[in-house]
Amino acid sequence: MKKPAGNLNKMAYDKNNIFAKILRGEVPCKKVHETEFAFAFHDIAPDAPVHVLVIPKGEYASFDDFSQNASPEFMKGFFVSVQEVAKMLGLVENGYRIISNHGSDASQTVHHFHVHILGGKNLGRLLG
Numbered sequence: 001m002k003k004p005a006g007n008l009n010k011m012a013y014d015k016n017n018i019f020a021k022i023l024r025g026e027v028p029c030k031k032v033h034e035t036e037f038a039f040a041f042h043d044i045a046p047d048a049p050v051h052v053l054v055i056p057k058g059e060y061a062s063f064d065d066f067s068q069n070a071s072p073e074f075m076k077g078f079f080v081s082v083q084e085v086a087k088m089l090g091l092v093e094n095g096y097r098i099i100s101n102h103g104s105d106a107s108q109t110v111h112h113f114h115v116h117i118l119g120g121k122n123l124g125r126l127l128g
Protein backbone atom coordinates (compact mmCIF):
# COMPACT_ATOMS: atom_id res chain seq x y z
CA MET A 1 0.00 0.00 0.00
CA LYS A 2 1.13 3.55 -0.70
CA LYS A 3 2.35 5.64 2.20
CA PRO A 4 0.75 9.02 2.82
CA ALA A 5 2.65 11.95 1.29
CA GLY A 6 2.80 14.01 4.47
CA ASN A 7 2.33 13.38 8.14
CA LEU A 8 0.78 16.60 9.46
CA ASN A 9 -1.99 15.81 11.95
CA LYS A 10 -1.83 12.17 10.88
CA MET A 11 -4.64 10.20 12.51
CA ALA A 12 -4.04 6.79 14.04
CA TYR A 13 -4.62 4.07 11.47
CA ASP A 14 -5.42 0.50 12.45
CA LYS A 15 -3.77 -1.82 9.92
CA ASN A 16 -6.18 -4.57 10.93
CA ASN A 17 -9.39 -2.78 10.00
CA ILE A 18 -11.67 -4.83 7.74
CA PHE A 19 -10.97 -2.78 4.59
CA ALA A 20 -7.20 -3.09 5.06
CA LYS A 21 -7.76 -6.85 5.20
CA ILE A 22 -9.83 -6.71 2.01
CA LEU A 23 -7.03 -4.75 0.29
CA ARG A 24 -4.49 -7.37 1.38
CA GLY A 25 -6.75 -10.17 0.10
CA GLU A 26 -7.20 -11.61 3.61
CA VAL A 27 -10.99 -11.11 3.60
CA PRO A 28 -13.15 -11.88 0.53
CA CYS A 29 -15.24 -9.25 -1.21
CA LYS A 30 -17.30 -8.79 -4.37
CA LYS A 31 -14.77 -6.78 -6.36
CA VAL A 32 -16.01 -4.24 -8.91
CA HIS A 33 -12.87 -2.44 -10.10
CA GLU A 34 -9.26 -1.70 -9.24
CA THR A 35 -6.85 1.05 -10.29
CA GLU A 36 -3.37 2.14 -9.20
CA PHE A 37 -5.04 4.32 -6.56
CA ALA A 38 -8.28 2.63 -5.57
CA PHE A 39 -10.16 -0.60 -5.00
CA ALA A 40 -13.94 -0.93 -5.32
CA PHE A 41 -16.30 -3.62 -4.04
CA HIS A 42 -19.97 -4.13 -3.19
CA ASP A 43 -21.15 -3.10 0.27
CA ILE A 44 -22.03 -6.17 2.34
CA ALA A 45 -25.27 -4.55 3.59
CA PRO A 46 -26.52 -2.45 0.67
CA ASP A 47 -28.63 0.65 1.33
CA ALA A 48 -29.67 1.02 -2.34
CA PRO A 49 -30.02 -1.27 -5.39
CA VAL A 50 -26.43 -0.33 -6.22
CA HIS A 51 -24.13 0.29 -3.24
CA VAL A 52 -20.40 0.13 -3.89
CA LEU A 53 -17.51 1.24 -1.70
CA VAL A 54 -14.35 2.76 -3.16
CA ILE A 55 -11.27 2.80 -0.94
CA PRO A 56 -7.79 4.22 -1.52
CA LYS A 57 -4.77 1.94 -1.67
CA GLY A 58 -3.20 3.76 1.24
CA GLU A 59 -3.42 4.12 4.98
CA TYR A 60 -5.95 6.91 5.52
CA ALA A 61 -8.43 6.63 8.39
CA SER A 62 -11.12 8.88 6.91
CA PHE A 63 -11.76 11.68 4.41
CA ASP A 64 -10.35 14.14 6.90
CA ASP A 65 -7.05 12.23 7.08
CA PHE A 66 -6.98 11.67 3.30
CA SER A 67 -7.55 15.34 2.49
CA GLN A 68 -4.71 16.44 4.78
CA ASN A 69 -2.15 13.75 4.05
CA ALA A 70 -2.56 12.34 0.53
CA SER A 71 -0.63 13.96 -2.32
CA PRO A 72 -2.56 15.95 -4.94
CA GLU A 73 -1.70 13.26 -7.52
CA PHE A 74 -3.04 10.53 -5.29
CA MET A 75 -6.21 12.49 -4.50
CA LYS A 76 -6.85 13.10 -8.17
CA GLY A 77 -6.20 9.45 -9.05
CA PHE A 78 -8.53 8.32 -6.31
CA PHE A 79 -11.45 10.57 -7.25
CA VAL A 80 -11.04 9.83 -10.98
CA SER A 81 -11.28 6.16 -9.97
CA VAL A 82 -14.54 6.85 -8.08
CA GLN A 83 -16.03 8.35 -11.24
CA GLU A 84 -14.79 5.40 -13.31
CA VAL A 85 -16.62 3.04 -10.96
CA ALA A 86 -19.86 5.05 -11.20
CA LYS A 87 -19.54 4.92 -14.99
CA MET A 88 -18.82 1.18 -15.01
CA LEU A 89 -21.91 0.62 -12.87
CA GLY A 90 -24.05 2.47 -15.45
CA LEU A 91 -25.06 5.18 -12.98
CA VAL A 92 -23.98 8.34 -14.76
CA GLU A 93 -27.07 8.87 -16.92
CA ASN A 94 -29.71 8.54 -14.18
CA GLY A 95 -27.55 9.77 -11.34
CA TYR A 96 -25.86 8.60 -8.18
CA ARG A 97 -24.86 9.84 -4.75
CA ILE A 98 -21.44 9.72 -3.13
CA ILE A 99 -21.10 9.82 0.66
CA SER A 100 -18.11 9.67 2.97
CA ASN A 101 -18.55 9.51 6.74
CA HIS A 102 -15.89 10.99 9.04
CA GLY A 103 -16.08 10.40 12.77
CA SER A 104 -18.74 9.60 15.31
CA ASP A 105 -21.43 12.16 14.42
CA ALA A 106 -21.40 10.71 10.90
CA SER A 107 -21.51 7.14 12.29
CA GLN A 108 -18.27 6.10 10.59
CA THR A 109 -17.83 2.41 11.41
CA VAL A 110 -14.80 1.40 9.33
CA HIS A 111 -11.74 3.56 9.86
CA HIS A 112 -10.21 3.27 6.41
CA PHE A 113 -11.32 6.17 4.17
CA HIS A 114 -14.09 5.10 1.83
CA VAL A 115 -16.59 6.65 -0.53
CA HIS A 116 -20.04 5.07 -0.80
CA ILE A 117 -21.53 5.14 -4.31
CA LEU A 118 -25.30 4.74 -4.14
CA GLY A 119 -27.73 4.50 -7.04
CA GLY A 120 -30.06 2.34 -9.05
CA LYS A 121 -33.22 4.19 -7.98
CA ASN A 122 -34.34 7.71 -7.10
CA LEU A 123 -32.63 8.27 -3.75
CA GLY A 124 -34.79 11.20 -2.64
CA ARG A 125 -33.36 13.99 -0.53
CA LEU A 126 -30.18 13.62 1.51
CA LEU A 127 -30.89 12.15 4.98
CA GLY A 128 -34.29 10.85 3.87
Ligand code: AMP
Pocket residue numbers: 018027029042043044045046053100101107108109110111
Ligand atom coordinates in the same frame (compact mmCIF):
# COMPACT_ATOMS: atom_id res chain seq x y z
P1 AMP B 1 -19.30 3.68 7.27
O1 AMP B 1 -20.45 3.56 8.24
O2 AMP B 1 -19.38 4.90 6.41
O3 AMP B 1 -17.98 3.52 7.97
O4 AMP B 1 -19.48 2.49 6.24
C1 AMP B 1 -18.94 1.21 6.39
C2 AMP B 1 -19.63 0.32 5.39
O5 AMP B 1 -18.86 -0.84 5.25
C3 AMP B 1 -21.05 -0.11 5.80
O6 AMP B 1 -21.97 0.31 4.79
C4 AMP B 1 -20.93 -1.64 5.88
O7 AMP B 1 -22.09 -2.30 5.42
C5 AMP B 1 -19.72 -1.92 5.00
N1 AMP B 1 -18.97 -3.13 5.30
C6 AMP B 1 -18.50 -3.55 6.52
N2 AMP B 1 -17.83 -4.69 6.40
C7 AMP B 1 -17.84 -5.01 5.07
C8 AMP B 1 -17.30 -6.08 4.31
N3 AMP B 1 -16.60 -7.08 4.88
N4 AMP B 1 -17.51 -6.09 2.96
C9 AMP B 1 -18.20 -5.09 2.38
N5 AMP B 1 -18.74 -4.05 3.05
C10 AMP B 1 -18.56 -4.01 4.38
